[in-house]
Amino acid sequence: MHHSFYASMQLLQQPQVLVKKGWKVLAVLLLGLMVVAGSLGGVLSIFIGESESSTDSQAPIGFYGGNVGLSPETEQYRSMVQEVLTQYGIPEYESVILAIIQVESKGLLADVMQSSESAGLAPNAFTNPLQSIEQGVKYMKANIDYARERGVTDVGALLMGYNFGTAYIQYIARNGGVHTLELAEQYSKNIVAPSLGNTTGITMPYRNAISEANGKPYIYYNGGNFHYADLVGQYLVAGTGNQEAINGDVQHLLDVSKQYLGVPYVWGGKTPNGWDCSGFVGWVYKEAWGIDVSTWTVTQALVGDRIPVSEAKAGDMLFWGPTGAETHVAIYLGDGTFIHAPQPGDVTKITPLQYFQPDFAVRM
Structure with a gap:
């Protein structure tokens, strides 16, 4: 028995907000309507006053030990991302850039980072993935600086x-220096949305695993996507440098489970031709350990x-739901990730534990 665990992901193209230093006025320019599946759409330029400088540390902003759940189409760009990041002197952001690609295009579009509009071009103007990655990394480097x-x-x-857009970073600098979901929502509702005509806080339904976990299954019309950091974060693993030791028998179980990444979800399925969450777990334990x-x-x-x-x-094994009425099961991989068959229309995949907390675990 298994009930649908995830809602389908809906990624909307959102307005981009750009900062130009030294201007003292607010100017808003809408160049396009929102389109599907990206973040740098319908350019919204906000020109604001320059703020005072603070610490100029060269330490990486955030550290991630790797990625989870990337599609093969995104993974194919890893070496290209590494090369471009090295050129810009920020190789430590490899996992972050790949996670952004996964959210923006799943590696399926030529403009893989949906970065053309940050260069002042039309949506999806880049027809070469390298151009898109170069511009996306260039833009990220500017934001880092x-x-x-x-x-x-x-x-x-x-x-x-x-x-x-870069203006959000200044907004955070003026409001405690740390991004929170609440600050992102305020910025979306009170700054981005009104600048594009939504002055009354109109929302639209936005239901997926992230928005549900955040307890806010909506976004503001013309207000960008205030869940974006968490959408990207689901494909990142925190770099603790302290992964747990795994014995050979357990490693074999994990290796067996990972060889089925990408198998489609089929309700009631029990084989690698297609399975649900419990069918997947049952198959892996039987093949790996004979149990x-x-x-x-x-x-x-x-x-x-x-x-x-x-x-x-x-x-x-990890379980969701009350005793006697469990609704989902997965295999824990260690270091904050698990592998599972999530829901109809999805495939067997790896997911970070931090976003989808199970209720209890079972050890054989």
């Missing part, structure tokens, strides 16, 4: 800056010792 000048060291502000844990979520929750999620180790 701008943030450092103002003492902003929060990576969330950088991620939102890619959606809202029959059943293919029903509720009975799988009874085959081992129940433990708190905080004590979970790689190879444990």
Whole structure:
């Protein structure tokens, strides 16, 4: 038994906000309507006064140990991203740029970073992925420098800056220096949306795993996407430098599970031709360890010792839902990620634990 765990992701093209230093007036220019699946759309230029400089540290703003859940189409650009980042002197942002590509295009568009409008061009003007990555990295580098000048060291502000524009970084600098969902929503509602005609705070439904987890399944019409930092963050793993040791038997289980990445979700399915969450878990345990844990979520929750999620180790099963009515199961990979078959229309994938907290774990 399995109920749908994720709502389908809807990525909307959002207005871009750009900063020009030294101007003392506010000028708004709308060049286009919102289009599907990006962040740098319908250029909105906001010219604001220059702020005082602060700490100019060269330390990376945020550190990530890698990516999770990237599509093969996004992964194919890893070496290209590494090369361009090295040219701009910021190779430590590899995971961040790849996560942005995943959100912006899933690696399926020529303008993979949806960056053409940040160069003053029309939407999707770049027909070569390298051009898109070069411009996207150039824009990110400018935001990194701008943030450092103002003492902003929060990576969330950088991620939102890619959606809202550089002006958001200055907004954060003036409001405590740390991005929060609440600040992003205020900026969307009170600054971006009114500048594009939405002066009454009109919202539109926006339901997906991130917005539901944030408790805010909406965005503001013409207000950009205030969930953007979390959308990107779901494809990032925090770099703790302290991954847990995994024994050989458990590693084999994890290796078996990962060989099925990309298998389509099929309700009631129990084979690699297509499966649901419990069918996937049952197949992996049987193939890797020869253990029959059943293919029903509720009975799988009874085959081992129940433990708190905080004590979970790689190879444990993770469960969502109350005892006797569990709705979802996954295999914990360690270091804050799990592998699962999420929902109809999706595929077997790896997801960060931080966004989708299970209720308990079971150890065999």
